[in-house]
Amino acid sequence: QVQLQESGPGLVKPSETLSLTCTVSGGSISGYYWSWVRQFPGKELEWIGYIYYSGSTNYNPSLKSRLTMSIDTSKDQLSLELRSVTAADTAVYFCVRDYFGLDSWGQGTLVTVAS
Amino acid sequence: DVVLTQSPLSLPVTLGQPASISCRSSESLVYSDGITYLNWFLQRPGQSPRRLIYQVSERDSGVPDRFSGSGSGTDFTLKISRVEAEDVGIYYCMQGAQWPRTFGPGTKVDIK
Numbered sequence: 001q002v003q004l005q006e007s008g009p010g011l012v013k014p015s016e017t018l019s020l021t022c023t024v025s026g027g028s029i030s031g032y033y034w035s036w037v038r039q040f041p042g043k044e045l046e047w048i049g050y051i052y053y054s055g056s057t058n059y060n061p062s063l064k065s066r067l068t069m070s071i072d073t074s075k076d077q078l079s080l081e082l083r084s085v086t087a088a089d090t091a092v093y094f095c096v097r098d099y100f101g102l103d104s105w106g107q108g109t110l111v112t113v114a115s
Numbered sequence: 116d117v118v119l120t121q122s123p124l125s126l127p128v129t130l131g132q133p134a135s136i137s138c139r140s141s142e143s144l145v146y147s148d149g150i151t152y153l154n155w156f157l158q159r160p161g162q163s164p165r166r167l168i169y170q171v172s173e174r175d176s177g178v179p180d181r182f183s184g185s186g187s188g189t190d191f192t193l194k195i196s197r198v199e200a201e202d203v204g205i206y207y208c209m210q211g212a213q214w215p216r217t218f219g220p221g222t223k224v225d226i227k
Contacts, residue, residue, distance in 0.1 A: 035216075044220065045207060045209075045218040046218070058214060062215070094163060094164075101152060101154045101169050101209065102154065102164075102166060102209065103175065106163065108163055
């Protein structure tokens with residue numbers, strides 16, 4: 001069964017860049033779409049975007065201007081960069097395999113934006 | 116963006132009794148391929164969301180058959196035939212018919 005593990009700094013300063021990595025194990029990264037989803041403190045979920053194993057992307061328009069996703073199939077890793085963060089970006093960030101719609105989720109990593 | 120509305124937002128349930136959650140969409144969730152992309156997730160306390168249902172009514176592997184999904188177009192329902200203690204948590208619907216994907220606000224289910 002595929003397992004996903006997010007990693008990255010738990011604290012980011014306002015106006016800086018949030019960078020996260022997701023390591024995929026127990027299954028192939030190739031052939032799938034991979035999404036990032038975040039959950040705000042009030043429990044609302046927001047889809048951030050996806051990246052296909054080929055590298056093509058589809059971002060949420062609300063974040064598109066600040067967002068970059070990448071994939072390294074040799075390392076079975078995905079990456080997310082969100083620039084110019086504010087307190088409104090404080091959330092738990094999930095890496096999710098997107099097979100007929102978000103079928104396997106990582107445990108999530110809490111990112112707090114604060115000075 | 117497609118707006119999903121869930122009701123109720125809070126659902127106290129009795130063990131062994133049925134429960135039902137509604138999800139309504141601001142637009143049809145039938146994609147151009149004819150498939151309706153509506154999923155249901157359960158997030159137990161302290162855990163990540165887990166998909167229960169995809170394409171309206173298809174149960175994921177390992178999901179008990181007491182969970183069932185139904186509906187069409189813009190109106191969907193998740194039913195639990197007999198609630199068990201492990202069913203406590205927040206239930207979300209999510210649409211995959213239009214970009215960006217969007218989620219409902221969640222329905223919190225707990226035991227009376």
